[in-house]
Amino acid sequence: MEILVTGANGYSGQRIITRLLDLDHTIWALARNSNSSSISRTNDNLNWVKADLLNPVGLPSKIDAVIHTAASLGVPGVSINDIVRNNVEASRVLIQYALTANARSFIYFSAMSVYGAVETNEVTETTPIIDPNPYGMSKLLGEQMLAEISQQLPSTSLRLPAIIGPGSTHAWLDRARENIKAGETVNFVNPDNQFNNLVHVDELADFVSRLISTDQEDAGVYVLGATSSLPIGELINNMIRELKSNSIVNAQIDPSAPAFTINCAKAENDLGWAPQNIVESVDNYIAENSS
Numbered sequence: 001m002e003i004l005v006t007g008a009n010g011y012s013g014q015r016i017i018t019r020l021l022d023l024d025h026t027i028w029a030l031a032r033n034s035n036s037s038s039i040s041r042t043n044d045n046l047n048w049v050k051a052d053l054l055n056p057v058g059l060p061s062k063i064d065a066v067i068h069t070a071a072s073l074g075v076p077g078v079s080i081n082d083i084v085r086n087n088v089e090a091s092r093v094l095i096q097y098a099l100t101a102n103a104r105s106f107i108y109f110s111a112m113s114v115y116g117a118v119e120t121n122e123v124t125e126t127t128p129i130i131d132p133n134p135y136g137m138s139k140l141l142g143e144q145m146l147a148e149i150s151q152q153l154p155s156t157s158l159r160l161p162a163i164i165g166p167g168s169t170h171a172w173l174d175r176a177r178e179n180i181k182a183g184e185t186v187n188f189v190n191p192d193n194q195f196n197n198l199v200h201v202d203e204l205a206d207f208v209s210r211l212i213s214t215d216q217e218d219a220g221v222y223v224l225g226a227t228s229s230l231p232i233g234e235l236i237n238n239m240i241r242e243l244k245s246n247s248i249v250n251a252q253i254d255p256s257a258p259a260f261t262i263n264c265a266k267a268e269n270d271l272g273w274a275p276q277n278i279v280e281s282v283d284n285y286i287a288e289n290s291s
Helices: 011-022 080-100 134-148 172-181 201-211 232-242 265-271 278-288
Strands: 002-006 026-031 046-050 065-068 105-111 155-160 162-164 186-189 198-200 219-223 249-252
Touching: 002 011, 011 026, 011 201, 065 080, 080 105, 080 134, 105 134, 134 155, 134 219, 155 201, 162 172, 162 201, 172 186, 172 232, 172 278, 186 232, 198 201, 198 278, 219 265, 232 249, 232 278
Parallel strands: 002 026, 002 065, 026 046, 065 105, 105 155, 155 219, 162 198, 186 249
Antiparallel strands: none
């Protein structure tokens, strides 16, 4: 297959491209700066396109599938204008390209942030959406744009939690890991709350590489997470033990803090999502980030 991957030099994009190349797909890797990627440039099936998503020059006239991972995160230093431009307008341009290029499928990296203020103990695809922040709203608009043209372009939107793996940096678990490795105090709330709000990047890459080769229908939306769950306090203490740290735990009780687990039964049943359980995922994550 000829597959376009956006965010090609991003954390998830690089892993997905590597996996797809292993499967002998031809990849068009779109990024603003291809020089920052760690992907080998000796593969004849890899075509780098250095371009802005709002002006994606250099793309092929025909493509089989699109995997859209690129986005501006809702982090300090990123303005609302940046989010609208890079997430909403860029997705609109990319969807139009996919239609023009006769793509047969489109995988969209959405986020759990679409839900906004979660008021339930468990999140599924049908959990009410309540006042999402600008980043969450930008992801929701991407889903809705795909839903509007589902008869012309089948798509799958994946509402993703934190993505962890070797060298990951954006998740709260990554920050806790660095505090633990430095022997610093680990601050968190509600240690008895159950937690499974993560996906390992390698499992995600394997899943997407299988999903892209299957027939998609309409505009499917799915939440992903680890199987089973673990109390947050137990998770942190396991990390302290495995990393042989002398960090101190400072756990507070905050009834107002949101707490929920992810029920990914729909993705398991419909798409074959079968990740490790939370204990195995975290153990592997600790091992690959122990040095």
